Amino acid sequence: MGTLLKTTLSKKLNISPGRIWHMAVMPCFDKKLEASREELTDSVWAGDDGKPGKGIRDVDCVITSKEILMLAESRGIDFFSLSSEPISQPDFPDPTIHNFLFPTTKRRRQEQTPDAGTSGGNLHYILHDIQSRNPGSQIQTIRGRNADVVDYIVVNPSGETVFKAARYYGFRNIQNLVRKLKPARPSRMPGGKPFGSARKPTGGKSSGLEYAYVEVMACPGGCTNGGGQIKVDDQVVLDRRGLGDTKPGPQEQKAWLAEVDEAYFSADEQEAAASEDKDADLVAGISPSYIRDTLAHWSEITSIPLDKLAHTSYREVVSDVGKKVSDTERVIQLAGKIGGGW
Structure with a gap:
């Protein structure tokens, strides 16, 4: 998502990717580490002018659902009293990408079971x-x-x-x-x-x-039980359920996770603005041809090859345990680079 936003916005608005700030809300603290990897910076997709990217991250900040709640509490905001109605938003500068990100046509629900x-x-x-x-x-x-x-x-x-x-x-x-x-x-x-x-x-x-x-x-239990998720023993949950300082047991934890899963599966899922004549190629509620067309459009408007935009690779993060001093220094230097290492 960060790559999609920064490449498209920087091109359409004619600004540097460094002027775009992207925050992602995730259920897992490890996503913070993932966002810092060099493979997820503009060093991969920038440089169409022959110059390498500057190591600008695709995702500048990752916070968890638990941190959102903590932030709201620290500012005296009753998170649960906020309206659940969607807020107004400006149009994304590219109509095709806008329809992909914010589908408005309520079609058959994506198969999310x-x-x-x-x-x-x-x-x-x-x-x-x-x-x-x-x-x-x-x-x-x-x-x-x-x-x-x-x-x-x-x-x-x-x-x-x-x-x-x-x-x-x-x-x-x-x-x-x-x-x-x-x-x-x-x-x-x-x-x-x-x-x-x-x-x-x-x-x-x-x-x-x-x-x-x-x-x-x-x-x-998967990502709905991620380390950054709100847990049944968090004080805000205990207070809302009138449990005070009562420590929840295994059954309460299981029931809470079932509620989170139910919310996950019952969320409104919409097939992203594909036309009705593409229903024939739906696989698990997703149209492969629509995804391919959107990816091709993305590559075309950014003038960046699709393999740089949508593909990535894995680089092992080497431990310094048992390494020579010179090797350790090399790893530290790598991790200290902008957007580098973990």
């Missing part, structure tokens, strides 16, 4: 996209030992598994996933398996096919 999970629904969309590419196929769900572990397979009409994926939420479940996929240590006992042999993933009850995609989230 509990099956999509509480972390954006990427896995849910991928499964339905694979299913749409294999006519007659079915998505089968295999529950794990708890609600945060789920395997999914797409099976064609002949019973063959064409795609396998999984959802693992919570550190403990992630650790189990890593153990399951980690190669076995070579046996040193006489008659043991030869050096370098690896065990197959042990979660393949449904098929021998390896995972093609795994949706991993550190927080149990």
Whole structure:
């Protein structure tokens, strides 16, 4: 979103990206670290004049829902007394991008169900996209030992598994996933398996096919239970429920998370201003052709290749534990650059 806003606004308003300030509200404190990565600065997409970008962040500030509440309280604002009606807003300078960001046509609701999970629904969309590419196929769900572990397979009409994926939420479940996929240590006992042999993933009850995609989230319950979210034991929640200093138990925490999930799934979701004749290509409530057209338009109006706008890469952030002093200094210098490192 930050890339979309800064590239489009700087072009349309003929101003430097550095004069645009973008704040994002997120459920997770780690988003603050993510926003500081060099890959999410104008060093990636700027420089059409031959000069490199200045390291201006796509997202200048990240605050969590809990921090919004704290900020309101510090200024004497009763957050819960504020009107829920949308405020008036100026038109975005590009009509196509405006309609994408602020759809006004109430069309069929985007398919946002509990099956999509509480972390954006990427896995849910991928499964339905694979299913749409294999006519007659079915998505089968295999529950794990708890609600945060789920395997999914797409099976064609002949019973063959064409795609396998999984959802693992919570550190403990992630650790189990890593153990399951980690190669076995070579046996040193006489008659043991030869050096370098690896065990197959042990979660393949449904098929021998390896995972093609795994949706991993550190927080149990997914993003609606993120570290930056308002919790059931926060004083403002206790006061509003008349609980005083009573410490909520596991059942109260579970009930609170269910309320948050319900609010997440019941929010008004609209398909972004796609025309009715594009309903035929809807996948999980999203029109791929509409998204492609919007991306192409974005690239055209900014004169920036789409791979620089919409694609990114991952750079490992190297730990300084056990490193030589020179290596440590190099990492510190990298992290100290504008927009660099974590």
